[in-house]
Amino acid sequence: MANILVVDDEMGIRELLSEILSDEGHAIQLAENAQQAREARAQGAPDLVLLDIWMPDTDGVTLLKEWQRDGLLTMPVIMMSGHATIDTAVEATRIGALNFLEKPIALQKLLKAVQAGLTRAQETVRAPALAPRPVVAAQPEETPALGGFAVQNPAAAIAVRGGATVAGADNHMFNLSFDLPLREARDAFERMYFEHHLGREGGSMTRVAEKTGLERTHLYRKLKQLGVEPGKLAKKNA
Numbered sequence: 001m002a003n004i005l006v007v008d009d010e011m012g013i014r015e016l017l018s019e020i021l022s023d024e025g026h027a028i029q030l031a032e033n034a035q036q037a038r039e040a041r042a043q044g045a046p047d048l049v050l051l052d053i054w055m056p057d058t059d060g061v062t063l064l065k066e067w068q069r070d071g072l073l074t075m076p077v078i079m080m081s082g083h084a085t086i087d088t089a090v091e092a093t094r095i096g097a098l099n100f101l102e103k104p105i106a107l108q109k110l111l112k113a114v115q116a117g118l119t120r121a122q123e124t125v126r127a128p129a130l131a132p133r134p135v136v137a138a139q140p141e142e143t144p145a146l147g148g149f150a151v152q153n154p155a156a157a158i159a160v161r162g163g164a165t166v167a168g169a170d171n172h173m174f175n176l177s178f179d180l181p182l183r184e185a186r187d188a189f190e191r192m193y194f195e196h197h198l199g200r201e202g203g204s205m206t207r208v209a210e211k212t213g214l215e216r217t218h219l220y221r222k223l224k225q226l227g228v229e230p231g232k233l234a235k236k237n238a
Contacts, residue, residue: 001026002118002121003048004027004046005040006021006030007036007037009032013052013103014032024111034062035057038063047076051064051097073096076098078101079099082102082103090214090222099116099213100215194212195228203230205220208230
C-alpha cells in the first residue's frame, strides 16, 4: 500500500481517482488547490503525487517549481491536464515530473503510470548513498559528459566563441550557437536530443518514449513541431 496525494480542483476527478486508487489498495489524500497540497506535503512526503496543471490559485507547474526550489521534490510527481501544450508537458518533465497524463485519463494508463512512479520511489529509497568521489583533473584524452552527450573537446562545452560542440553516441557532431534567441536555442537542443535518442534506438518510437519520459502521442507531436523525421533517421542509422 502506498500513500498517494491527488491534487485537482475538479471534485469529480478527485473522487474518481480516489475511488480507483483506493480499490488498488492505496491510501489517498486529496487536495483541491496548491495551498492544500503544500499543507499535505508539510505533513510528510507522500509516496506519489498526481498533480493537475491548471488550477485557479497556483498552477501545478509553478507548485512543482516551488517544491524543486525548496528541496521538497523528493517524491515522484505525475502531472495531469486536459488542456496543456506540449511545451508545458516538456517543461514539467524538465523540472522533475516523472510523467504526464492527458485527461480524460485512461484507466490502464493511470495504473501503469502510478506503478512506474511507485517503483521509481522504491528504487530511490533502496539506492545506497554514494560517497562523494574526489575531483580529478581531466586528462586530454578523456571525454567528459555534457547533458548526456560526450564532449569531444572539453573547451567546447564552455561559451567559447558563443557556442558548443557535442557528439551523440554514434559520434555524430552537433553544434549549438549561444547567439540564438532562447526559444530557437531550446528548439535546436531538443532537436539534437531527440535525434540522438532516435539514432540510438534505431528509430523506435516506443523505446524513445520510454527513454525521454514522454507519452507516444506527445512525442509524435513534438517531433513534428521540431521537424524531426524518425523514418529518415532509422534508415540513416540502419
